[in-house]
Amino acid sequence: MILLVHMLFGAALGSAIPNPFLGGILAFLGHYFLDLFPHIEYSIDNIRSKKWQKAFPDILKVCLDFSLAIVMIFLFSKNQPIIYLGSLIAIIPDGLTIITSIFPKFLKRHNIVHTEKIHYLTKQKKFPLSVRILSQVLTGMLSIALLRYFNYFE
Numbered sequence: 001m002i003l004l005v006h007m008l009f010g011a012a013l014g015s016a017i018p019n020p021f022l023g024g025i026l027a028f029l030g031h032y033f034l035d036l037f038p039h040i041e042y043s044i045d046n047i048r049s050k051k052w053q054k055a056f057p058d059i060l061k062v063c064l065d066f067s068l069a070i071v072m073i074f075l076f077s078k079n080q081p082i083i084y085l086g087s088l089i090a091i092i093p094d095g096l097t098i099i100t101s102i103f104p105k106f107l108k109r110h111n112i113v114h115t116e117k118i119h120y121l122t123k124q125k126k127f128p129l130s131v132r133i134l135s136q137v138l139t140g141m142l143s144i145a146l147l148r149y150f151n152y153f154e
Helices: 003-016 020-034 052-076 081-089 092-102 108-123 129-152
Strands: none
Touching: 003 020, 003 052, 003 081, 003 129, 020 081, 020 092, 052 081, 052 129, 092 108
């Protein structure tokens, strides 16, 4: 999934669970749960192959996605630190994957579980693009609804 969806989901968990330790664990594990659903994601092939000149557009997409997530969390929550903490913890697995791409021997086991096992489950079935996009839109909308609920209707 793209960072926006992971971050919104992590923020919703951060707002719903008052215990920061438990909320952080669930936000981290929630990343893997969301990756079980059909989704689109960014290509990091240029980063993996260390083609830094070609990687700029990919890096820009990730930065814009991250920024949009922060803005949406700001707009749809009471902006407590726990909410932002949940959103940041929720994207740690993707950060670990990028680190592993740059330094292949570092966190190799994580990369096998995250990229080759969890993502493989959805990639092997060749879901249509519309299904992959719809699953992210619905997850994002549900996350915003939960974020608003736990922030405004307590």
